[in-house]
Amino acid sequence: MSKKHKISLTEEELVLSLRNHEKIAIEALYDMYSASLFGVISRIVIDTTTAEDILQETFVKIWHSFSSYSTEKGRLFTWMVNIARNLAIDKIRSKDFKNQNKNQEIENNVTFIDEQKSTVYKPELMGVKDLVEGLKPEQKSIIDLVYFKGYTHVEAADELGIPLGTIKTRLRMGIQQLRKHFN
């Protein structure tokens, strides 16, 4: 599917057609948000096949529980990305996913752990660094840990050895920086 064929609707149109369970709604939803959601999911769940399964689960869940979304509670994407993140986090914390990882070869584990700890730089994240100017590394790492790794801010504080208050401040500052950048 090339880009020019992608369906795009305004958020209001999309919400309305999703409520009516229209075929075009789910197609538009996929075309507009699958890459953003997959970006989040595939950073939490490293394995591509698993990430694709989670993306499918995410869209199925969005489709079936759309009645629980209300525009008053916020943006559609916020609601969807939280579904995606929760499904992805549930997956990596599930027993069979952990067992599956225990059976990985040692060689694979080296890169797997590297990927999990984000010590290697992903090519798709290289461009982001250029775009998001002024985002300090410590701010970015907290945002990434919480947003892309599924950490709670409490876990992130433990992971980075930083007090909770500092985590919250850095998170806020980082997002402020993002806002400035996108404006």
Next chain:
Amino acid sequence: MEDIKAYIETGILELYVLGDISPDEKLQVEAMALKHPAVKAELDAIELSMELYAEENAVEPSENLRGRILGSILTNLGDDRNFNAAPDHEESDFYEEDNIVLLSKPSGNNFYKYAFAASLALLIASTIALVSVYSRLQQSNGQLIALQLQNQHFTNRVNLMDKELSVFRDPSFKLLKLQGTKNHDMAVMVAFSPAKKKVMIDMRNMKLPQNDKDHQYQLWALVGGKPVDLGVFDATADSTHMKEMKSIALADAFAVTLEPKGGSVNPTMDQMMVLGKF
């Protein structure tokens, strides 16, 4: 207003957008957003920036995944629609269902009614036919028996007449007319064949008074002057056949006497009715 600003500064709105917040705090943030436009605006700004950040970090999934995911959702779309649509039509469905029940039930009942009536009529008709056929069969059987009896009777008669005729045709038979000794009106015809040792009396042309139930006529053969018993017989008006008596090879004369029932050893001479000599 200072409170609101401080509330925003805590960073709770960022955690809300990231979903990293307890359910109680979540409700609290939503309540605040409803109450204070500034909170709502701040939330929107955070959400938008995170959305754009995700967009910057987007990873395009493989192209065949689109078909797979949309397919898995859309295959059930028809079912989902039916499921959702059902409650809206509940009332009309009930109405239709009522109509169907009302229309179909009597027609179903009628069919069985007619079927039952038809079977009953058929049963009655068959019973009547059976009875009539049975009675005709009985009638035919009766007729058949009557015909068989008649046939037998005729066969008997033909046999008898054949036998009688053979007596007259047989040249060995000699006919002898026994004449009344006292009353000349009396007469008995006797046929005798010495060769076949047969004696027969013609019951039809017998001219003897009817005997009572205590007496019977007895036929005697006189051989060398001595009477030999040839058996008893009754003189009745309706006898027509030739009666075969006891056999004897030789006889000079025949005589009939009236004896007590069952016959006597010796003839009662004063009761001699008819006598005939060769």
